Amino acid sequence: MHFRKYLTFILHLAAWTVVYFLPDLLFEAPSGPVFMVKRNLHFVLVFFFFYLNYFLLVPRLLLHKKQLLYAVTVLMVLVFSYYVNDAVMSQVREKYVSRSFSRPMSPKEARRITARRERHRHAENAGTVVVVAMGLFISTITRETREWYQKEKERKEMEKQQLISELSFLKSQVNPHFLFNSLNGIYALSIKKSDKTPEAILQLSELMRHMLYESDKEKVDLEKETEYLKNYIQLQKLRLPPEVQVSFQTEGDLRGKSIAPMLFIPFIENAFKHGVDTRGGNIQIRLQVAGNKLSFDMMNRVSKAQNKDKVSGIGLANVRKRLELLYPGRYQLDYKKTNGNFVVHLHLNLDA
Secondary structure, three states: OHHHHHHHHHHHHHHHHHHHOHHHHHOOOOOOHHHHHHHHHHHHHHHHHHHHHHHHHHHHOHHHOOHHHHHHHHHHHHHHHHHHHHHHHHHHHHHHOOOOOOOOOOHHHHHHHHHHHHHHHHHHHHHHHHHHHHHHHHHHHHHHHHHHHHHHHHHHHHHHHHHHHHHHHHHHHHHHHHHHHHHHHHHHHHHOOOOOHHHHHHHHHHHHHHHHHHOOOOOEEHHHHHHHHHHHHHHHHOOOOOOEEEEEEEEOOOOOOEEOOOOOHHHHHHHHHHOEEOOEEEEEEEEEEEOOEEEEEEEEEOOOOOOOOHHHHHHHHHHHHHHHHHOOOOEEEEEEEEOOEEEEEEEEEOOO
16 A cells, blocks of 8 residues: 555656656747746646645535536636736736837837737736646546546445355355255165165265365365265265166366366256156266366256255256356356256366
């Protein structure tokens, strides 16, 4: 923060230095006390009203929708500049420029010369007004740009916080849903008094460890997430009859790739919940990585005895929402029932 303030001060100082020496840069500026007073007067007026406008008029009036009061105030500033320049420069010319005529002339010629000097005086004062008006204009644009940037920054921060909150809510839906399905499977083993029940509880413990320490991260290693899926499949297979065929294949180099956690598990949960029964089932899963492209394909038979509970669709809708938040414009998700099978195709562009 201190560095930014210091940098801002340096930039302003450099800008005002350029403004002061701008006449020397644009043309061969005349010398003499009259020109120097005029130059310094313009600089002081522009400098003073620039920051008056920047720190007071724009934030207190213009940005608070008091446009009429702002316009009146600016008009008063310009009128004030006109008469200040007129008073100062009149005194300077009175001191440094002889107002007597160098030769005798007729009254008509004297009036013509006096009129020309008056026109020159008004033009000079008007030029001062133009210079101050330009300073006010630049000041207004600078302050409004700063306000826009600040509001844009705040808006993006609010969107970020809203995104974090929404993702946290969606994750909170995934975990209980996963735990609910897993406990149902272990309960089924315990009813049968299966010797596999302790092994299932141990595997659930490992899965919960992964969820506890990994799922709260923004991104996890793809290898770890794949291992988690394999463990989940092993847990589910403990309660299934031998007739159920489950295939999980990975292709490509998974090393060094990262992905948002818990994206695939709802599809696999859905497959075990609705794709197998006591008569068997077939689940085929393939995860393929090529460069930064990831493809997740899954197909499972739709069981005729599938559960029709109301929460069965939470996981799939949840995944689409998370993908829209985490990978906007970088994913393609399709899932449908066809020929008695449920098919999922997910394509992702991973981070480099």
